[in-house]
Amino acid sequence: MAIAKAERLMNLALCLLGTRRPLSKRELRGSIEAYLEAGSDDAFNRMFERDKDDLRELGLVIETVENLDGDTGYLARRDSNRLPPITLDAEEAAALGLAAKVWQQARLAGAASGALQKLRAAGMPETEDAYEVQSALEPRIPVHEAAFEPLMLACRDRRPVTFDYRKANSARPEQRQVEPWTLECWRGHWYLAGWDRDRGAERVFRLSRIAGKVRSRAGAFTAEVPDVVTVRETVESWAGETATRTALIRLRADSGYPLRTRAISVRELGDGWEELEIPYGHGLDAWLVEFGPDVVVQEPADLRADVVDRLRAVAKD
Numbered sequence: 001m002a003i004a005k006a007e008r009l010m011n012l013a014l015c016l017l018g019t020r021r022p023l024s025k026r027e028l029r030g031s032i033e034a035y036l037e038a039g040s041d042d043a044f045n046r047m048f049e050r051d052k053d054d055l056r057e058l059g060l061v062i063e064t065v066e067n068l069d070g071d072t073g074y075l076a077r078r079d080s081n082r083l084p085p086i087t088l089d090a091e092e093a094a095a096l097g098l099a100a101k102v103w104q105q106a107r108l109a110g111a112a113s114g115a116l117q118k119l120r121a122a123g124m125p126e127t128e129d130a131y132e133v134q135s136a137l138e139p140r141i142p143v144h145e146a147a148f149e150p151l152m153l154a155c156r157d158r159r160p161v162t163f164d165y166r167k168a169n170s171a172r173p174e175q176r177q178v179e180p181w182t183l184e185c186w187r188g189h190w191y192l193a194g195w196d197r198d199r200g201a202e203r204v205f206r207l208s209r210i211a212g213k214v215r216s217r218a219g220a221f222t223a224e225v226p227d228v229v230t231v232r233e234t235v236e237s238w239a240g241e242t243a244t245r246t247a248l249i250r251l252r253a254d255s256g257y258p259l260r261t262r263a264i265s266v267r268e269l270g271d272g273w274e275e276l277e278i279p280y281g282h283g284l285d286a287w288l289v290e291f292g293p294d295v296v297v298q299e300p301a302d303l304r305a306d307v308v309d310r311l312r313a314v315a316k317d
Contacts, residue, residue, distance in 0.1 A: 005051075007034070008032065008034040008035075008047075008051060009051055009054060009055060011032045011033070011034065012028065012032060012048075012051050012052075012055065013055055013060055013076070015028060015031055015032060016055075016060070016062060016074060016075055016076035017076045017078060017081065019075050021073070021075065022063070022065040022072075022073025022074055022075045023073055023074055023075065024071050024072065024073050024074075025044075025045070025048060025072070025074075028048065028074070029044055029048075034047075035047065035048065052074070059081075060076055060081060061076060061077070061080040061081050062074055062075070062076050063075055063076070063077065063080075145190060145207040145208055145210065146213075147163065147192075147207050147210040147214045148183070148190060148207060150213075150214040150216070151180055151183060151192055151207070151214055152183055154180045154214070154216060155180045155181060155182055155183060155192075158179075158220070158221055158225075159180075159216050159217070160177065160178065160179050160180075160197075160216070160217040160218075160219060160221065161177075161178055161180055161214050161215060161216055161217060162175060162176065162177050162178070162214075162215050162217055163175070163176060163178070163210050163211075163212065163213070163214045163215065164176075164210070164211040164212045165205055165209055165210055165211070166209045166210075166211055167209070167286075173209075173211040173212075176196060176198065176203075176205070177196070177197040177198055177217070178192070178194045178195065178196055178197065178203070178205070179194050179195040179197065179221045179222065179223055179225075180192055180193075180194040181193050181194045181195070181225055181226070181229050182194075182229045182231060183207075184231035186231065189206055189207070189208060190206070190207040190208075191204050191205065191206055191207065191231050192204065192205045192207060193205075193229045193231045195221070195222070195223040197222065204231060245279070245280040245281070245300070246264060246277050246278065246279060246280050247277070247278055247279075247280035247284065247297065247299065247300060247303050248275065248276070248277055248297075248298040248299045249275070249276050249278065249288070249295055249296065249297050249298060250269065250273050250274070250275055250276075250295070250296040250297075250298060251273070251274050251275075251276050251291075251294060251295055252272060252273060252274075252293075252294040252295075253272045253273065253274055255291070255294040256291050256294050256295060259276060259278060259291070259295070260276065262278050262279060263276040263277065263278050264277045264278065264279070265277045275298070280300070280303060284303065285303055285306035285307045285310055286310065288303075288307050289307060289310045289311060289314070295307075
């Protein structure tokens, strides 16, 4: 039965950390059971080189030493693989614990958990109060969109991407070529900010409207990445959060709670309807369409016309 790679890596790390002198490939092959199963020298060499690279990527400092006979040996000195003293107080430790819990539903969960375990092993304090705070709050960043992970990696690696994007007033997605800058969560939705190559301008995309797979493209960014990317401010301006005008809408009772949180005033109309005054800015029509028959725009007339046009476009598609 083949030995799992994780066990093989662990055994190799223990051998390299436990030795007082450099070990050759021959010695490592004879000491680690998984390497004994290698069918040939070439197979063993490929396996060992991959494992060595994986351990280095995980942070293990492996030295390569050549002895007097010309043989190459390997070892991982303990003093080179020891964390410096940790000086976090209880409040800082609690904050790190909360941050690690936040990413439980994303690809960073493993990295966050591993980092927290290393810090605790190195002496990071974990008081009962800190544990109670973490358990009581149980923070989460919900990530349901399949596009989140590939876009997160593309932002990190500065790789252009393409994806099909569905606008609010259309059921038919259009392809976008984007240089992704950053991801941010706002009011329960994830947004991507980046440079839209086809439009030659900065754009913000809501991940829930991305259809299909996100595909990476070769090449470097063509636009300069700004030092500060104001995702929330951009989304707020499109959603009317920073508007100076207001709109009057009728909203069905017990529905449209996101609209209620923004309402300047609410008045009961009877028959299961309420009248709300909300900020009116560019993009509000696209947002109101999402609530379908639960919303009726009363004024201004231009907003009402925009909403009707969008609904007709969706019905036509």
